[in-house]
Amino acid sequence: MSWFANQGPRFRNTAKYAYRLSIGMASWVPVMIVLNEHVCYFGKIEGSSMQPTFNPSVRQQDWVLLWKWGVRDPGRLQVDDVVLFRSPQDPEKVLCKRVKGVQGDNVFTRHPYPREQCHIPRNHVWVEGDNIHSIDSNTFGPISTGLVLGKATSIIYPFSRSGSVPKGGREARVSRLAAYE
Numbered sequence: 001m002s003w004f005a006n007q008g009p010r011f012r013n014t015a016k017y018a019y020r021l022s023i024g025m026a027s028w029v030p031v032m033i034v035l036n037e038h039v040c041y042f043g044k045i046e047g048s049s050m051q052p053t054f055n056p057s058v059r060q061q062d063w064v065l066l067w068k069w070g071v072r073d074p075g076r077l078q079v080d081d082v083v084l085f086r087s088p089q090d091p092e093k094v095l096c097k098r099v100k101g102v103q104g105d106n107v108f109t110r111h112p113y114p115r116e117q118c119h120i121p122r123n124h125v126w127v128e129g130d131n132i133h134s135i136d137s138n139t140f141g142p143i144s145t146g147l148v149l150g151k152a153t154s155i156i157y158p159f160s161r162s163g164s165v166p167k168g169g170r171e172a173r174v175s176r177l178a179a180y181e
Helices: 005-039 174-180
Strands: 040-044 063-067 082-086 094-102 106-108 117-119 124-128 148-157
Touching (some): 005 040, 040 148, 082 124, 094 106, 106 174
Antiparallel strands (some): 040 063, 063 148, 082 094, 082 148, 106 117
């Protein structure tokens, strides 16, 4: 006779419960994978390029909700959205920047970009970090929307900062700046 058979009804009930629970949890794994790959996920923001919007303190890292569903669709990304994307210089790196221009916009650039203005081509965006010393489109130019992985919609953690992503950065679009003159 096996050891399990000698353990009595209490053990058998616990074993049945554990088996059913594990089957129930395993059935949710495909759902969670689809949600994580195509709809949304939680991501940790590292580095200082988006300070003070994210990681205002050196000792603190923000966790954000990243929305993936349809972010690459034309017209979905707007100026002031914060996006995560693959670096055009090193595809292994994921960067976080704020959209400052969308297709069709003309933007004023900053050093080290070689021209004073840049026209944003179709299916591209101009991104800049909120920190003036960040490496962004002023270094590598407009990025393809195909590199965009998701849009940061909310700060989840730390709880004291939870809520929507604050607006920030500078106005870079020529049409908007000309309206102020």
